Amino acid sequence: MRLAFMGSPDFAVPALRALHAAGHEVAAVYCQPPRPAGRGQLEAPCPVHRAALELGLEVRTPARLRRDEAAHAAFRALGLEVAVVAAYGLLLPPAMLEAPALGCWNIHASLLPRWRGAAPIQAAILHGDAESGVTIMRMEEGLDTGPMLLREAVALPPRATTPWLHDQLSDLGARLLLEALAARPPAVPQPEAGVTYAPKLAKADGLLDWRADAAALDRRVRAMNPWPGAHFLHAGEAVRVLEAVPAEGAAPPGTVLPGPGLTVACGAGALRLTRLQRPGRPAMDADALRRGFDFGPCLATPS
Incomplete structure (x- = not known):
């Protein structure tokens, strides 16, 4: 033909x-x-x-x-x-x-x-x-x-x-x-x-809002990689979340919980961030990144 x-x-x-x-x-x-x-x-x-x-x-x-x-x-x-x-x-x-x-x-x-x-x-x-x-x-x-x-x-x-x-x-x-x-x-x-x-995606679609349910944020991480890239804002940086899994935990949204990786309390449940990437840096396991970068007790929620 x-x-x-x-x-x-x-x-x-x-x-x-x-x-x-x-x-x-x-x-x-x-x-x-x-x-x-x-x-x-x-x-x-x-x-x-x-x-x-x-x-x-x-x-x-x-x-x-x-x-x-x-x-x-x-x-x-x-x-x-x-x-x-x-x-x-x-x-x-x-x-x-x-x-x-x-x-x-x-x-x-x-x-x-x-x-x-x-x-x-x-x-x-x-x-x-x-x-x-x-x-x-x-x-x-x-x-x-x-x-x-x-x-x-x-x-x-x-x-x-x-x-x-x-x-x-x-x-x-x-x-x-x-x-x-x-x-x-x-x-x-x-x-x-x-x-x-399903409209065209924009960079803002990758932003993680900790007030959402952990299950919804997990889906966003899996959906938005590789582009526009799931990310959260911390200390003036957009930190990319390359891999994450839902976890147990309850606290105000954005609270960093104890445990492996970087576990963050959400609107319901928690999300364990396991692989991250700072701007201009190589991707790293969350445990390794935390040894050289302080996320503090809480991550900000979008305004």
């Missing part, structure tokens, strides 16, 4: 590789333009860009699409049967959504209509969902509102993390995409009930 692939981050790479390995004709790969990265701030291509070059595929990196009529015309000129979209990062205007004969198909990392939006993987963990999954949907102008072609669930273990679920759904999305392209199943409208949204 002649198609275009549109994606940018690591999540999309398995799908691109699967399409190429299956013998589909990838006419062009669209991804985000190279951006400054690393200490030297040198421009670096995104993961999909690197994979496409490795596979010898044409790469296009428009900075915007909505009002770029030349880009619309170039896309139509590809003569596509379908376009596959996986975490591309740019909204497709109607002129592009309607150009491929079978439309644009999106690999979405949730069981739609739950968790439409930009951060479905983190949202599933943050809210304690029992399962997540992938939906292959045909795109329309609304935010993840299009009809569904295939979907498959993945059970979440009790201590699932964003990196774990990311990798599970990335591989599942590649497999489901090939199945959908082979079978071309009928599109089924999404249910009207059960719609939830």
Whole structure:
């Protein structure tokens, strides 16, 4: 099948590789333009860009699409049967959504209509969902509102993390995409009930508020790593929490309790912080960090 692939981050790479390995004709790969990265701030291509070059595929990196009529015309000129979209990062205007004969198909990392939006993987963990999954949907102008072609669930273990679920759904999305392209199943409208949204994350979403329940803070730590990173503020620093587990304990929120690691009283229960990272420093076990850094008797709660 002649198609275009549109994606940018690591999540999309398995799908691109699967399409190429299956013998589909990838006419062009669209991804985000190279951006400054690393200490030297040198421009670096995104993961999909690197994979496409490795596979010898044409790469296009428009900075915007909505009002770029030349880009619309170039896309139509590809003569596509379908376009596959996986975490591309740019909204497709109607002129592009309607150009491929079978439309644009999106690999979405949730069981739609739950968790439409930009951060479905983190949202599933943050809210304690029992399962997540992938939906292959045909795109329309609304935010993840299009009809569904295939979907498959993945059970979440009790201590699932964003990196774990990311990798599970990335591989599942590649497999489901090939199945959908082979079978071309009928599109089924999404249910009207059960719609939830997962907005784009900001740095502030990683801030730990000790007044919350320990179980909720544990989920936040597992959901927000590696980005935006779970953290708390102490002595003018944003200290990252890389690993934590719920613990027993009761005291005013923010109180540092006795015991291994750095155990902090929460609104209900306590959270034992086991691996931490100060700004500009290497990650350390909490016990080792406490030997050289005084957290005092209490950690501040956000104002």
